[in-house]
Amino acid sequence: MSPHHSLPAPWNTIAHRLRAQGLRWTPQRRTVIEVLAETDGHVMAAELVERCRARDPRTIPSTVYRTLDVLESLGLIRHGHRADGREEFHVLPTGEHGHLHCRSCGATWELGPERAAAMARALRRGDGFEVDIGHVTLVGRCAACASAR
Amino acid sequence: MSPHHSLPAPWNTIAHRLRAQGLRWTPQRRTVIEVLAETDGHVMAAELVERCRARDPRTIPSTVYRTLDVLESLGLIRHGHRADGREEFHVLPTGEHGHLHCRSCGATWELGPERAAAMARALRRGDGFEVDIGHVTLVGRCAACASAR
DNA sequence: TCAGTTATTGCAAGGAGTTGCAATAACGCG
């Protein structure tokens, strides 16, 4: 087995990509990336910090946040905000999808690419605004809660 | 002149509305409402706290935030989140309007009721989700910045 | 008007992020 368990998929190229930009590959960044590689696509920032701390107790929050900024600038993750304003990261942005949150029952679920696209079209029509649908969680009421009033 | 300079428009009825619900009319709440009555419709939470403090240096932030919660439950204001996640309040929600923020040029502007409605329709179609468009600031790129790439 | 009830307040502590700065440690080059 390799001396440093290597990372899966696109994560294993990050060291090179960083260095290619004059940036550095550090143990702290490796920790963050190892944690990201294990997620299913969504992580709340604070939760990610916690998982890094579990892996390495010396983890410093500000370092994690700064690493996340760098990874976002590389296009590997994308940050957004949940209904309560807290930060959330979408790992490896695949299809553009959004999030819907019902203020009545508290549920949060995904807005599929097709409907997200329809919404983006509705916004574009008018002044040409190109929405980044993944950035926010839309708040409202789900069908069940809306009709229950 | 009246002993207690009375508040304009709908604000002057709040004391009664509060008491009608078993809630109380306090000097601290009066301060918050005086400040709200002077806004143009938008205030960032922290900024509002600051203005209350200017009016009464004894102002305590947590009291202001709690008062805002109460006022929101009365339907007088509505909270939302800006592109950076910070809290913003819409005073006296009139027409349903949203906010758009361009991540390139940093501008933020309003999404008029018509287009907001079009977007809400696009979301409703599908699973019946009723979006509260005023709650979030949609992030993306304005026409100018989008075409500049 | 006074007293009892209990909604609110003030305070302190805590969570989530951000930022400035000096010390540290990756990198790239000789």
Next chain:
DNA sequence: CGCGTTATTGCAACTCCTTGCAATAACTGA
């Protein structure tokens, strides 16, 4: 391999907001 350059780190302080709790003070009813 060792050095100098400078990107990063660790730390401390700070912003914005939330929460628990005991003390305070509005309201209500007599």
